[in-house]
Amino acid sequence: MRTALERRRATFLRGHYAEWIALLLLLSKGYRPLARRYAAAGGEIDLIVTRGDTIVFVEVKARGSMEDALSAITATKRRRFSRAARAWLSRHPRAQGRTWRADAVFIAPRRLPRHVMSAFELEVF
Template sequence: MNSAPERRRTTYLRGHRAERIALLFLLLKGYRPLARRYAAAGGEIDLIVMRGDTVAFVEVKARGLMGDALSAITATKRRRFSRAARAWLSRQPWAAGKTWRADAVFVAPRRWPRHLKAAFELEMS
């Protein structure tokens, strides 16, 4: 039987692995990394990448089943994510003229990652 600290560590390591997989997947699609694990304003963004004139703030979700990953981005998560995106943008004046998007990459065992562009609306006010 796993203890709570062991389960937390396993979950933490699975999340890091999923972020690496998602980043490699996005690199193959032509995205350029700008930041990893960006935390500010009480929120965290797993990956910030850019392709062309679009800056994508990416939430990575790793779940045993793809359907579970799809439902894992809650309203609370979206609000915190958006706060962190606003904080990042306030520190990056060059990004003001770019298109901003909140993407998600879902990672499940023995499946290709799934990249969902504009997975949810960024709350920019």
């Protein structure tokens, strides 16, 4: 039986791995990274990428099944994510004239990663 510390470490490593997979997927689609694991205002954004005139804030969810991954972004998570996005935008004034979007990348074993554009509404102002 695994200890709580071992489970936390395994979860952390699975999340780190999932973020790398998501980043590789987005790079293959022409996105350029701006930040990884950005934390501010009580929220965290896994990836911030850009393509063209759009800045994309990306939530990565890795679960045991794709169905679990797809349902893992709760209202509380969306609020915290949006607070962190507002904080990032306030620190990057050149981003003000660009388009912003909240995407998600879902990862599950033995399935291709799934990138969902505009996965949820970004509450920026």
